[in-house]
Amino acid sequence: MTWVSRVMLGGALLLAPAQAARAQADTVPPAGVTERELVFTSGALQLAGTLTLPAGVERPPIAVIVAGSGPTDRNGNQGPGLRTNTYALLAWGLARAGIGSLRYDKRVLPATKGQVILPEMTFDDFANDVAAAVAAVRGDYPKVFVIGHSEGGSLGIRAATRGVTVDGLVLVSTPGRAMTAILHEQLSRQLDAAMLAQFDSALARYLRGEEPGDLPPALRALVAPVNRRFMQGWATLDPAAELAAARLPVLIVQGDMDIQIRVTDAQALKAARADAQLFIVPGASHTLKAAADTLMGTQIPTYINPALPLVPGVVDTIAAFIRRVAAP
Numbered sequence: 001m002t003w004v005s006r007v008m009l010g011g012a013l014l015l016a017p018a019q020a021a022r023a024q025a026d027t028v029p030p031a032g033v034t035e036r037e038l039v040f041t042s043g044a045l046q047l048a049g050t051l052t053l054p055a056g057v058e059r060p061p062i063a064v065i066v067a068g069s070g071p072t073d074r075n076g077n078q079g080p081g082l083r084t085n086t087y088a089l090l091a092w093g094l095a096r097a098g099i100g101s102l103r104y105d106k107r108v109l110p111a112t113k114g115q116v117i118l119p120e121m122t123f124d125d126f127a128n129d130v131a132a133a134v135a136a137v138r139g140d141y142p143k144v145f146v147i148g149h150s151e152g153g154s155l156g157i158r159a160a161t162r163g164v165t166v167d168g169l170v171l172v173s174t175p176g177r178a179m180t181a182i183l184h185e186q187l188s189r190q191l192d193a194a195m196l197a198q199f200d201s202a203l204a205r206y207l208r209g210e211e212p213g214d215l216p217p218a219l220r221a222l223v224a225p226v227n228r229r230f231m232q233g234w235a236t237l238d239p240a241a242e243l244a245a246a247r248l249p250v251l252i253v254q255g256d257m258d259i260q261i262r263v264t265d266a267q268a269l270k271a272a273r274a275d276a277q278l279f280i281v282p283g284a285s286h287t288l289k290a291a292a293d294t295l296m297g298t299q300i301p302t303y304i305n306p307a308l309p310l311v312p313g314v315v316d317t318i319a320a321f322i323r324r325v326a327a328p
Contacts, residue, residue, distance in 0.1 A: 026306045027075050027088050033095040038102060039113075042132035043125075048111035049104030049133065050074055052091040057098050061143040061326040063170070063318075064133045065090060065103040068150030074103040076149075076287070077306070084287040085306035086149070093315030099322050101147075102137055104129075118226045123158070123233030130159040134166055143167045143326040147318065148174060150261065150286065157239055160246040168249040168325040170318055173261045173286050176268030179234045180207075183222070186260060195219075207235050240272035250276035251321040253314065255284025257291040259299060277321060284311040 029035050029052065038051040054060055065074075065087050072078055076086035091101040105111045107129060108118070130146060138144050145168045148156030153174025160169055175182050180203060188196055199219050202212035206223040209232075215223065223231075243250065250273050254266035263280060270278045285291040288310045289302040302308060 026085060029088075029095075030092055033092050038104075038136065040104075040132055040136035042107070042129045044114050045107055045116065046113035047104050047107060047129060047132070048074075048113075049102050049136075050091070051100065051102050051137070052095050053100045054095040054098050057100075059141055060098055060100045061145065061167075061322050062137045062141040063094060063099060063101045063145045063147045063322060064130065064137065064166075065101055066130055066133075066146060066148040066152030066155050067103075067106055068152050068173075071106060071108045073105045073109055075306075081304070083304050083306045084289070084302070086287045086289070086310065089310050090147070090288075090315065090318075093310065094319055094322075097315065097319035097323075099319055100141065102133055104133055120229060122229050123155075123237070124162075126230075127155045127158040127162060130155050131162070131164040134159075134164055138165075143322075145170060145322055145325070147172060150174060151234075154179075154234070154237055154239055157242050157246065158237060160248060161242045166248060168251070168322065169246065170251045170253065170321065171243075171266075171269060172253045172288070173255060173258055174239065174252070174265065174269065175261055176239055176265035176272075178238060179231070182261070182265075185262070187219075189259075207232055240268050243269055243276075244272040246273075249321075249325045251318065252276055252278045253281060253288075253317065254279070255281045255286065255288060255291075255311070257283055257294055257299070258286045259294050259296060260286045279313075279317045281311055281314055284314065288314050 032055045033052060034055055035050050035052050038049050039046055070078055075088040076084040087103045091103055094101050107116055134144055144166050146156040146166050147170040149172045153171040156169055184200060187199060202215055202223055206212040212223040252266050252269050254263055256263055266278060270276055283290050285299050285302040287302045289308045290311050291299050291302055
């Protein structure tokens with residue numbers, strides 16, 4: 001399995017009992033942070049999330065944290081193969097700074113109630129989930145922000161351009177180019193020229209609704225029929241153009257050691273919105289954890305060790321942006 005196929009959209013993963021116990025143990029909030037389950041409706045589905053609040057603060061600003069690609073849960077994990085706790089760590093850090101948050105499981109995960117038909121899911125369905133999460137907290141909290149990570153940033157952009165009212169948008173490790181360009185670049189670091197050209201042709205056929213043709217098993221996972229409608233919708237997103245049309249304050253956060261999304265992506269988003277704040281995080285990987293270089297092998301701990309902290313400065317920068325925008 002290629003690195004990319006592990007992080008792109010796939011089927012739901014279920015935790016074995018021992019893994020579930022570990023997940024519960026490493027997502028217990030620290031002192032001074034209160035959490036409770038929050039269930040909200042998105043269309044015909046009920047989605048489950050965690051509302052995190054700073055102790056002793058009434059009606060704080062709230063950030064809706066939107067997960068990245070694949071069957072990623074509210075904490076930033078996908079079973080044993082991807083265990084970062086990035087979203088839980090972010091939520092707790094924001095709470096210490098006086099800011100609440102809602103992070104939720106994506107609709108493909110077991111906590112969802114209702115019928116989920118994978119082949120019928122679209123990119124806009126997930127953007128609608130962002131809108132539903134915002135609506136779930138809007139009535140109780142006066143200032144609501146969206147923090148989207150990776151694909152979650154793309155969903156935040158789409159939701160903002162489709163009429164979701166939020167006070168600000170934080171784009172973390174978010175693509176600044178089309179999904180097809182990102183995939184091509186990621187795979188170019190793993191495939192020879194001939195195989196890369198073969199995949200590019202297969203992806204083009206797949207997005208047109210045609211049979212993609214023969215590919216190695218790891219690459220076929222990226223053109224799975226069950227994900228076609230979603231991928232077709234995602235391929236229509238021009239993130240820079242849509243961000244330019246979104247009339248709200250924007251913070252762009254990008255690690256300079258990210259091996260999935262590049263600093264050039266953050267710069268493309270910034271170019272689309274000259275008024276946006278851009279923060280390049282020194283030494284940060286895609287998961288916002290410290291990385292010494294951009295070699296895949298040395299970055300693996302940032303994807304599988306939930307105990308690693310977030311890089312210093314990330315939470316402070318996001319919290320400062322939210323406080324500034326939320327100020328009367």
